[in-house]
Amino acid sequence: MTTLPAKTEKKLGLVIDLDTCVGCHACVISCKGWNTENYGAPLSDQNAYGADNSGTFLNRVHSYEVQPAGDAAAQLIHFPKSCLHCEDAPCVTVCPTGASYKRVEDGIVLVNESNCIGCGLCAWACPYGARELDQAEGVMKKCTLCVDRIYNENLPEEDRQPACVRTCPAGARHFGDLGDETSDVSKLVAERGGMDLMPEQGTKPVNKYLPPRPKDEMPEFDVLAPFLEPVAEEPKGFLGWLDKTLEKL
Amino acid sequence: MHPAPSVIFFTTFSGLGFGLLFFLGLGFPVVTGWTAFAFFVIAYLMAVGGLMASTFHLGRPERAIKAFTQWRSSWLSREAWCAVGALVLMGLYGLGLVFFGTRWTAFGILGALLSMATVFTTSMIYTQLKTIPRWNMKFTPLKFMSLSLAGGALLAGQTDAALVLLVIAGLVQLYTWVEGDKALGASGTNMATATGLGNIGQVRAFEPPHTGTNYLLKEFVHVIGRKHSQKLRIIALGLMTVVPVLLLALPFSHLIGVLAILSHIAGVLTARWLFFAEAEHVVGLYYGKR
Numbered sequence: 001m002t003t004l005p006a007k008t009e010k011k012l013g014l015v016i017d018l019d020t021c022v023g024c025h026a027c028v029i030s031c032k033g034w035n036t037e038n039y040g041a042p043l044s045d046q047n048a049y050g051a052d053n054s055g056t057f058l059n060r061v062h063s064y065e066v067q068p069a070g071d072a073a074a075q076l077i078h079f080p081k082s083c084l085h086c087e088d089a090p091c092v093t094v095c096p097t098g099a100s101y102k103r104v105e106d107g108i109v110l111v112n113e114s115n116c117i118g119c120g121l122c123a124w125a126c127p128y129g130a131r132e133l134d135q136a137e138g139v140m141k142k143c144t145l146c147v148d149r150i151y152n153e154n155l156p157e158e159d160r161q162p163a164c165v166r167t168c169p170a171g172a173r174h175f176g177d178l179g180d181e182t183s184d185v186s187k188l189v190a191e192r193g194g195m196d197l198m199p200e201q202g203t204k205p206v207n208k209y210l211p212p213r214p215k216d217e218m219p220e221f222d223v224l225a226p227f228l229e230p231v232a233e234e235p236k237g238f239l240g241w242l243d244k245t246l247e248k249l
Numbered sequence: 250m251h252p253a254p255s256v257i258f259f260t261t262f263s264g265l266g267f268g269l270l271f272f273l274g275l276g277f278p279v280v281t282g283w284t285a286f287a288f289f290v291i292a293y294l295m296a297v298g299g300l301m302a303s304t305f306h307l308g309r310p311e312r313a314i315k316a317f318t319q320w321r322s323s324w325l326s327r328e329a330w331c332a333v334g335a336l337v338l339m340g341l342y343g344l345g346l347v348f349f350g351t352r353w354t355a356f357g358i359l360g361a362l363l364s365m366a367t368v369f370t371t372s373m374i375y376t377q378l379k380t381i382p383r384w385n386m387k388f389t390p391l392k393f394m395s396l397s398l399a400g401g402a403l404l405a406g407q408t409d410a411a412l413v414l415l416v417i418a419g420l421v422q423l424y425t426w427v428e429g430d431k432a433l434g435a436s437g438t439n440m441a442t443a444t445g446l447g448n449i450g451q452v453r454a455f456e457p458p459h460t461g462t463n464y465l466l467k468e469f470v471h472v473i474g475r476k477h478s479q480k481l482r483i484i485a486l487g488l489m490t491v492v493p494v495l496l497l498a499l500p501f502s503h504l505i506g507v508l509a510i511l512s513h514i515a516g517v518l519t520a521r522w523l524f525f526a527e528a529e530h531v532v533g534l535y536y537g538k539r
Contacts, residue, residue: 002319018446028458053461060458062535068450076455077446081535090379096316096325115315118308121325123468124250127380127438129532132464138308195445198531200437201379209445 002095004088008107011179012145013085013206014165015188019213020172023063023078027164027173031059031082031143034163039148040113044136056134058082058143059164077212080173082164083130083143084197084205085109091122091131091142100140107179107206108147113139127201150175178206250381251471252525259303260371261517263332264393266296267364268401270339274361276352277407285346291404293336296364300332324377328370335363368397375524382432383528388425395421396489396517403510408497415497415513419490422520426482433529433539443534454537469530470538481523489516 035058036043045055059082067074085102089109092100099115100122102108111122116139123131123140131142146162149155159166165173176185185208188194194208235243269292273280280288304310317333319326338360345353372393375384399414440454441447493509493516529539 002322025458054459054463054467056464057459062454062458063456064444064446065453065455066446066449066451067453072450075449077444079444081458093322094325094374094377096319096323096329097312098315098319115312116309117312117316119316119325120306120308120468121374123464124530125378125380127443127531129465129469129535133308133468135464140308197445198438198442200442201531211445212449 002092002098002100004092004102005104008087008102008104008179010106010177011085011087011206012106012108012150012176013178013185013208014082014145014162015174015176015178015185015194015208015210016080017172017174017192017210018077018079019210020170021061021078021080022170022172023061024169025061026167026169027080028057028059028061030163030167032057034146034149035141035144039144040111040141041134041137041139043141044134046135054135056132056141058130058132058141060129072215075212075215080164081128081130082207083109083145084128084203084207085143085145087204087206088202090125090127090201090203094121094125096121108145109142110144110147111140111142113137116140127198127203128205145175178208250525250528250530251468252522253306255302255305257518257521257525259299260393261299261514261521262295262302263299263371264368264397264517265400265404265514266292266294266299267332267335267367268397268399269404270296270335270364270401271361271398272401272405272407272410274339274342274357274359274364276354276357277405277410279352281346281350281352283347285343288405289339289343289347292339296332296336324370324373328367328374331363331367331370335360335367338363365394365397368394379436380531381528382436382438382531383429384524385436386425386428386432388421388428392418392421392425396520399490400513400517403493403506403513406506408501408506411509412494412497415490415494419486422486422489429527433531436531438531438534440534440537443531454535457536465532466536470533470536471526472538473526475527478523478527481519485516485519485523487516488512489520492516 032043043056047053062079064077064079065074066077085107089102092102097115097117099112101110118133118138120133131140134141150160161175165175174185174188176183178185180186189208192210194210196205273288304313316326316329320330338356342353342356342360345351369390372390376389379385395418399418402411402414440452444452446452492512496505496509499505533539
């Protein structure tokens with residue numbers, strides 16, 4: 001059914017720390033590595049070694065430059081983006097075949113690939129660009145929150161989390177139940193002011209983003225510095241002559 | 250949005266075909282025998298041909314039948330039901346007219362209503378998308394339906410109705426262009442809300458996630474065609490409304506009728522190409538594009 005569940009038992013999702021992410025793209029690679037050989041169809045590449053290469057990815061890292069008002073230094077922020085497993089997921093309700101669905105037990109949004117006709121409407125409905133139509137398979141691919149890892153009892157317990165979270169060397173990605181106020185991820189969101197992307201689209205994303213922390217002020221180099229003699233501002237010697245000569249020209 | 254030829258062809262011709270079926274179903278004109286046969290062949294070629302074309306953009310067309318299952322929630326699924334319902338009822342109605350020379354009015358009226366419902370559901374597939382502010386407005390269904398009715402009247406030879414409907418469709422089209430140009434700005438979605446970084450300062454896309462292109466950019470960020478959009482709008486409106494209206498104002502002959510229809514179709518195809526090419530999907534904001 002492509003109607004959304006009124007309530008899900010859990011709200012499994014990711015918390016992504018924009019302050020910590022270093023933009024190494026390790027999550028992109030581990031995501032592709034795991035998901036190309038597990039759940040559903042492989043993530044194909046087209047013309048992978050040619051000039052005009054492209055391929056299917058479930059997780060992509062953008063980089064933004066943010067210029068604060070005034071003369072403060074610009075900040076570079078790395079921005080990983082994958083499916084936000086929205087509570088009010090517009091991609092699910094538009095699906096004509098019931099291939100797209102949101103799970104009642106944990107809130108994960110999945111695609112049943114054997115029912116997908118590849119019409120692309122769910123990707124049209126998603127504001128985040130989280131869904132990509134695989135060009136080889138003709139079906140829609142999206143983040144599964146590594147549903148085949150998180151419940152997989154054949155894996156050691158520490159590996160039962162999404163591949164992107166497991167691999168992140170900076171600890172910028174966190175996985176847990178955002179519906180449970182006492183969970184680590186919920187506490188992190190409360191503490192750091194976790195935010196929604198495009199809240200005005202009304203999708204109620206489960207994944208949250210932790211904003212970059214405010215930058216420190218540059219400390220004064222030496223407390224006595226303001227009282228010291230200023231360094232000569234008027235050039236002397238050869239530079240002084242050059243300065244005067246050039247002024248006259 | 251990527252202006253896929255299959256979808257442009259589908260919406261244009263199925264719109265015209267169902268528009269013609271609407272007028273035939275209501276008995277404008279009441280035709281029987283071979284004349285009815287000719288009318289119905291034209292209507293079915295356009296409506297069914299358009300629907301067939303729409304399957305070409307599917308990744309897995311062999312499973313298209315599954316699109317009938319989700320009529321409770323999906324406009325695409327509802328469209329599939331309305332289209333089949335309209336085609337079956339109008340087929341029975343046509344059977345009566347062509348082979349028995351009788352007009353089964355109930356089939357005709359129900360078929361006509363379902364034909365318009367099909368066009369409405371098609372338009373709702375686009376209208377429902379909040380991600381494309383240019384389409385997400387009440388005038389989108391009005392545009393599709395007024396164009397379908399105008400084209401249908403033209404094909405059905407209802408010159409008086411066609412004159413009025415062509416002007417209405419032209420005005421609605423003009424209005425959606427004017428309003429559509431403001432839609433993305435008015436939607437409240439921009440790079441600041443997309444990234445959530447707006448409260449720090451001005452956000453600029455510094456580096457995309459990939460060196461090549463991808464599905465998202467190909468499908469949603471089509472900027473090439475927008476360069477000539479103003480000229481194309483004038484051409485579209487001229488061919489779609491102005492030329493057919495002028496031709497219909499002349500003393501009627503079949504040649505003039507055919508010319509008016511051809512001009513109208515060319516105009517609708519141009520306008521439909523613009524409908525997709527000009528539409529900005531908010532995902533483009535993540536790439537600093539629109």
